[in-house]
Amino acid sequence: MNFFSSLGSRSGDLVRRITLLYHPRTMREKGWLWSSGLATVTLLIILYAFSIYWSQEPESFDILENTRWELSGSERVTGAHTTAALIRVMETLLDKPGGYLSNDVMPPSVLLDNIPNWEFGALVQSRDLARVLRNDISRSQSQSTENLDLSIAEPQFNFSNDSWILPSTEGEYREGLKALRRYLSELAKNDAQNTQFYARADNLRVWLSVVEKRLGSLSQRLSASVGQERLNTDLAGDPNAAQSTQTPARIGVRTPWLEIDDVFYEARGSTWALVHFLRAVELDFRDILVKKNALVSLRQIIRELEASQQSVMSPMVLNGGGFGLVTNYSLVMTSYISRANAAVIDLRNLLSEG
Numbered sequence: 001m002n003f004f005s006s007l008g009s010r011s012g013d014l015v016r017r018i019t020l021l022y023h024p025r026t027m028r029e030k031g032w033l034w035s036s037g038l039a040t041v042t043l044l045i046i047l048y049a050f051s052i053y054w055s056q057e058p059e060s061f062d063i064l065e066n067t068r069w070e071l072s073g074s075e076r077v078t079g080a081h082t083t084a085a086l087i088r089v090m091e092t093l094l095d096k097p098g099g100y101l102s103n104d105v106m107p108p109s110v111l112l113d114n115i116p117n118w119e120f121g122a123l124v125q126s127r128d129l130a131r132v133l134r135n136d137i138s139r140s141q142s143q144s145t146e147n148l149d150l151s152i153a154e155p156q157f158n159f160s161n162d163s164w165i166l167p168s169t170e171g172e173y174r175e176g177l178k179a180l181r182r183y184l185s186e187l188a189k190n191d192a193q194n195t196q197f198y199a200r201a202d203n204l205r206v207w208l209s210v211v212e213k214r215l216g217s218l219s220q221r222l223s224a225s226v227g228q229e230r231l232n233t234d235l236a237g238d239p240n241a242a243q244s245t246q247t248p249a250r251i252g253v254r255t256p257w258l259e260i261d262d263v264f265y266e267a268r269g270s271t272w273a274l275v276h277f278l279r280a281v282e283l284d285f286r287d288i289l290v291k292k293n294a295l296v297s298l299r300q301i302i303r304e305l306e307a308s309q310q311s312v313m314s315p316m317v318l319n320g321g322g323f324g325l326v327t328n329y330s331l332v333m334t335s336y337i338s339r340a341n342a343a344v345i346d347l348r349n350l351l352s353e354g
Helices: 003-021 024-030 032-054 063-070 080-095 114-137 148-157 169-187 201-223 257-284 286-291 295-307 329-352
Strands: 228-231 250-253
Touching: 063 080, 063 257, 080 114, 080 169, 080 257, 114 148, 114 201, 114 257, 148 169, 201 257, 201 329, 257 286, 257 295, 257 329, 286 295, 295 329
Parallel strands: none
Antiparallel strands: 228 250
């Protein structure tokens, strides 16, 4: 008997044994206690399998292909790549395996925390882009009227991320997606002069300033995975500066042990969304970036953030000391995010020059 025949025979024996375990006659012979125990074990195995499947992080998507799909083959519209990328990221949150998990109240998703934190990180980046899109990129001047569809989409995306009923988070976000798709559709029309996407250097700098703050915050929170004593620099640089409440000159910071993986996966989700937005910006703002000789700077940011998306080989987020025997995943993530943040600052300076 060859290997495949032997394997097929063993598989058939296993199936027959499992069938016998659940046969009504076997259930009656073993008794209700044995039967209920078997059913419980089976349910736990099924829930565990679902939790493994739902905990997989979504794959990256192609910006050009995504834009062509959203506009039915057309992609030569300024702003189409960025808007379509925002739509796709928000759709991924809602339609990935398991759907949107942050507001689930039933097992196994209620017991999961890595993917919900990943969702929150991507959601925050999406909210930031939607806000800048509404307040700056779609408006020619500070006193110009805002786009009606964006004025609907932006607050919808800022709805509570954990409401599961009346109204549900998914329902509110889908309403925002409908409004965002209307905006994208209007962009593609030559006669829709009131719907615009202004690919200007000042608009890009506004969004990058928000990105800079998000990455800086994530870097600080990740580095706090190991206890640190930091000097208070809140008022540095201005001798006349003041603050409402006095704070000590030295501050001890440390992320609680049970929250280390939460911050790590929030950073993973945030950088995943940001990579796609930056790739889209590279296409929509290409002329400006080339003119400012800043295209390579943007690509360096993307490369650093792409490195943060490498596969996690451990079943848990390790938290060794800075130079200890065990690696510290949070500090590794911090190194990529900090370098990307420094490159964002340099890019903003390049865009501000003539």
